[in-house]
Each structure stands twice: as structure tokens, then as C-alpha cells.
Amino acid sequence: MPDATDPAPMNARRKFRREGEERRRQDLIEATLDSVAEYGLQGASLRTIALRAGVTAGLIRHYFPGKEELLQEAYATLVGRMTEHAKAALVAEDASPRQRLAAFVTANLNAPIIDTRVFSLWATFLGRAGADPALARAHREGYLGFRNEVEAVVAEVLAAEQRKPDASQLRHHAIAINAVIDGLWIEGCLAGEMFLPGELAAIGIKAVETELGLAPLEQFQEK
Amino acid sequence: MPDATDPAPMNARRKFRREGEERRRQDLIEATLDSVAEYGLQGASLRTIALRAGVTAGLIRHYFPGKEELLQEAYATLVGRMTEHAKAALVAEDASPRQRLAAFVTANLNAPIIDTRVFSLWATFLGRAGADPALARAHREGYLGFRNEVEAVVAEVLAAEQRKPDASQLRHHAIAINAVIDGLWIEGCLAGEMFLPGELAAIGIKAVETELGLAPLEQFQEK
DNA sequence: GGCCTTGTTGCGCAAGTGTATAAATAGCCT
DNA sequence: AGGCTATTTATACACTTGCGCAACAAGGCC
Numbered sequence: 001m002p003d004a005t006d007p008a009p010m011n012a013r014r015k016f017r018r019e020g021e022e023r024r025r026q027d028l029i030e031a032t033l034d035s036v037a038e039y040g041l042q043g044a045s046l047r048t049i050a051l052r053a054g055v056t057a058g059l060i061r062h063y064f065p066g067k068e069e070l071l072q073e074a075y076a077t078l079v080g081r082m083t084e085h086a087k088a089a090l091v092a093e094d095a096s097p098r099q100r101l102a103a104f105v106t107a108n109l110n111a112p113i114i115d116t117r118v119f120s121l122w123a124t125f126l127g128r129a130g131a132d133p134a135l136a137r138a139h140r141e142g143y144l145g146f147r148n149e150v151e152a153v154v155a156e157v158l159a160a161e162q163r164k165p166d167a168s169q170l171r172h173h174a175i176a177i178n179a180v181i182d183g184l185w186i187e188g189c190l191a192g193e194m195f196l197p198g199e200l201a202a203i204g205i206k207a208v209e210t211e212l213g214l215a216p217l218e219q220f221q222e223k
Numbered sequence: 224m225p226d227a228t229d230p231a232p233m234n235a236r237r238k239f240r241r242e243g244e245e246r247r248r249q250d251l252i253e254a255t256l257d258s259v260a261e262y263g264l265q266g267a268s269l270r271t272i273a274l275r276a277g278v279t280a281g282l283i284r285h286y287f288p289g290k291e292e293l294l295q296e297a298y299a300t301l302v303g304r305m306t307e308h309a310k311a312a313l314v315a316e317d318a319s320p321r322q323r324l325a326a327f328v329t330a331n332l333n334a335p336i337i338d339t340r341v342f343s344l345w346a347t348f349l350g351r352a353g354a355d356p357a358l359a360r361a362h363r364e365g366y367l368g369f370r371n372e373v374e375a376v377v378a379e380v381l382a383a384e385q386r387k388p389d390a391s392q393l394r395h396h397a398i399a400i401n402a403v404i405d406g407l408w409i410e411g412c413l414a415g416e417m418f419l420p421g422e423l424a425a426i427g428i429k430a431v432e433t434e435l436g437l438a439p440l441e442q443f444q445e446k
Numbered sequence: 447g448g449c450c451t452t453g454t455t456g457c458g459c460a461a462g463t464g465t466a467t468a469a470a471t472a473g474c475c476t
Numbered sequence: 477a478g479g480c481t482a483t484t485t486a487t488a489c490a491c492t493t494g495c496g497c498a499a500c501a502a503g504g505c506c
Binding site: 236238239240241268269270280281283284289290 | 492493494495496497499500501502503
């Protein structure tokens with residue numbers, strides 16, 4: 001016989017708190033990124049996402065028209081975060097162009113940019129770029145913005161060395177530098193433990209400076 | 224009233240041909256890769272794959288224990304194809320080391336290696352590497368094999384120039400060269416039309432030769 | 447030609463999917 | 477304190493998914 005003072009009815013409806021709209025959207029997007037990174041696009045069901053966000057599945061449709069839109073916003077958030085953080089190192093300091101370039105490379109080849117979760121998300125979404133023009137465009141814009149930043153610093157670096165490359169050479173330098181950083185980033189994300197701490201950044205800086213024909217600093221010169 | 228000579232009964236069972244075991248397995252794997260590239264891991268259902276292969280879904284279970292195993296075999300096939308084709312340019316010719324290295328770069332930065340379908344597959348599967356150790360191991364083995372090949376040619380190239388790099392320098396060169404090629408490959412796959420034909424290969428060769436400190440050939444020298 | 451093996455189909459099933467919608471309640475406003 | 481409303485839960489629904497299984501027939505063998 002149940003105690004008359006039992007405060008918990010058998011079929012109690014789940015307790016919940018009301019959150020501000022922006023907070024909930026943020027939480028749902030974060031839960032989406034977590035789910036995609038962990039289970040892939042296939043395993044990231046609305047119920048999985050909702051569970052991770054601490055709500056029930058139906059709520060998602062209160063904030064997003066459908067799953068498609070949720071994924072798109074999540075991807076936009078990811079891209080924004082990546083490019084924002086990546087470009088920060090370029091503008092923050094008031095050091096020499098060469099130092100800023102080195103800082104940029106270093107920033108991109110260490111945590112938190114080198115991170116398996118971010119890589120999983122990057123690869124998962126980009127795998128759909130071939131079939132989804134919206135994704136492809138989002139990537140291209142991010143990539144071009146990134147490359148233009150690189151090109152600008154490269155121009156400054158070379159100008160500081162009294163060199164006057166033409167537009168084509170500048171473009172090629174930027175493309176190549178961008179490629180090394182991307183490639184090293186991938187290797188670091190996928191097999192970070194194969195490299196010593198700071199090794200990838202050292203390789204990257206050396207490769208970039210060699211590409212630009214900068215004279216090696218004394219302490220790094222080959223014998 | 225149906226014609227008595229009508230040769231097609233209303234509920235005719237589908238006609239089919241028996242194929243050799245190896246042929247069917249190949250077809251199913253190919254259909255799997257096609258489906259994954261086009262619809263992603265989520266959209267590549269057994270029924271989609273079977274439709275593409277020209278069979279019914281039930282047959283797949285006659286050749287594979289489950290979907291998981293089918294996907295794993297498909298990925299293994301893909302990796303095998305990529306590394307095989309990539310390494311072919313290295314060993315085929317009896318040219319100078321420097322020419323073989325250039326041919327290797329060129330081969331990796333043109334069709335059929337630069338291909339949106341292959342990239343989609345690569346990214347889609349690799350997006351799961353963070354959560355699936357089997358995938359991560361498969362990638363690492365392919366990557367290391369690839370890098371070792373690069374390192375071997377680099378050693379030959381430098382030896383032909385009378386230079387004696389130590390093991391660490393050799394390793395760093397191989398890592399950097401591998402990274403440029405990977406980065407340029409990605410850019411070519413995702414935004415091939417942003418580059419002139421052969422431009423990526425030219426950028427790659429120049430970057431690789433600069434990385435190794437090779438004197439530029441006359442016709443490519445900067446003015 | 448007729449049989450026998452087994453590759454192949456067709457169908458059913460339980461679980462899970464995204465979406466729709468009604469019912470409940472948390473928290474602000476007065 | 478008490479009502480209003482928007483947020484949240486809960487449930488339903490049509491559909492797809494991977495898998496199991498029995499019936500069927502294609503093609504080699506005698």
C-alpha cells in the first residue's frame with residue numbers, strides 16, 4: 001500500500017526548466033556537433049541530440065524547422081569557429097611580419113586547432129560537399145578567406161625583405177603555404193602521437209620559410 | 224480480359240542471373256562506394272546499394288555478415304586503390320630520382336587521383352576514424368607506407384646531389400612534402416575549377432623542390 | 447531431359463527515424 | 477496569488493532501416 005505522503009506519482013511528467021532562446025539554440029547546436037563527431041551523421045538522430053542536450057526530441061522542432069536546418073547551422077558554427085581562431089594569430093600581435101607568419105603556423109599546428117573532434121566534424125561535413133552545393137560553397141568561402149589572409153602576410157614578409165613578387169608568384173606561395181598547413185594539420189589530428197610536441201609546428205615553419213626563400217635564423221641553421 | 228498469350232503474369236517474380244562469387248562481391252562493393260559517395264553513410268542503405276548493384280537487398284546478406292562488414296571491405300578496397308595508384312608513378316620509370324619525384328607529384332595532383340568522388344569517400348570514412356579504431360589504423364598504415372615511399376625517393380634525390388641528410392632531416396622533408404601534396408590534393412578535389420590545368424602540379428613540384436633546396440631548372444627560374 | 451545445389455528473390459518484423467500535434471507546466475506579468 | 481503564454485513534454489504516425497527466413501529458379505551435373 002503506497003504511503004499517502006509519497007510525493008512521487010508513478011507516471012510523473014518530466015521536470016524541466018525554461019531556458020533563454022539563444023542559450024537553448026547554442027546548447028542544441030553544441031549537442032549536434034558532439035553527436036556528429038561521436039556517431040557520425042548517421043548516428044546523430046534527433047533523439048540522440050536531444051538526449052545530449054538534456055531535452056526531449058520534440059523540442060528541437062521548436063527552434064529549428066527540421067533536422068536539415070539544424071545541421072546547417074551547426075556546420076556554420078563550426079566553420080566560423082575554425083576560421084576565427086585560425087586568423088586570430090595573424091592580427092593579434094604587433095611583431096614583425098615574419099614573426100606573425102610563424103605565430104600563425106604555430107597556432108594552426110597545436111591544440112586546440114589540432115583536435116580529433118574538430119577533424120571528425122570537418123571530414124564528416126566535407127564528405128557531403130560533393131553532393132551538397134551549400135556545404136561546398138561554405139567551405140570555399142572559408143578557404144578563400146583563409147588563403148587571402150595568408151597571401152597578405154606573405155606579401156608583408158616579402159616586402160620586409162625588399163622583394164617584389166608579382167601577383168602570380170604571390171598566389172602560388174599562398175596556395176602552397178596553405179597546403180602545407182592543411183596537410184600537417186590533418187596528420188596531427190589523425191596521428192598526433194606520432195610527432196613530438198611542437199614538431200609539426202617546427203616542420204611547418206621551416207617549410208613555409210623555405211618556400212618563401214627566407215634565410216634561416218642562426219639557431220636553426222643546418223650545419 | 225487479358226490475352227491468353229500474354230507472357231507476363233501479373234505477379235511475375237523478378238528474373239535474375241547467377242554471377243560468380245567474386246564478381247558479385249566486387250559489384251556490391253562498387254555499388255557501396257557509389258552510394259556512400261553520393262548519399263553519405265546515412266543514405267547508403269542496403270536497399271540503395273542493392274538497387275545500384277542491380278540486385279535485391281536480401282542478397283547482400285548472402286555475401287556479407289552485415290552492413291558493417293560490407294562498409295569495412297569497401298573502405299579497404301578504396302584505400303588499396305588510392306595507395307596503389309599513388310605509388311605507381313614512383314617505381315614505374317627508370318628516370319632520374321628528381322624526375323621520378325616530379326612525376327610522383329604530378330600523378331597525385333591530376334585526374335584520376337584528383338576526383339571529387341574519391342575525396343567524398345576519403346572524407347566520409349575518415350570522419351569516422353576518430354570513433355572507429357579500425358578505420359584509424361587503416362589510415363595510419365596507408366599514410367606511413369606512403370610517407371616511407373616519399374622518404375625513399377627524397378633520399379635518392381639528395382644522394383644524387385651529393386648531399387647527406389641525417390635521419391631526422393629526411394623524416395622532416397618527407398612529412399612536409401607529404402603535407403603539401405595532401406593539401407594541394409584537397410584543394411584540387413574541392414575547388415578544382417579555381418586552378419588552371421596543371422597549375423596544382425606545377426605549384427607542388429616547385430614547392431617540393433624548394434623544400435629540398437634543389438636548384439631551379441633554367442626554364443622555370445624566376446627572373 | 448530431369449534433379450539438386452545454392453544464388454536469389456520477396457516478404458515480414460521489430461526497432462528507429464523525422465515530423466506533427468495535443469497536453470502540461472514553468473515562469474513572467476499584474 | 478493567480479492567470480497567460482510560450483516553452484517543453486509526451487504521444488502518435490507514416491516511413492525507412494537492417495536483418496531473418498521461406499519460397500523459388502538458374503544453371504551445372506548426371
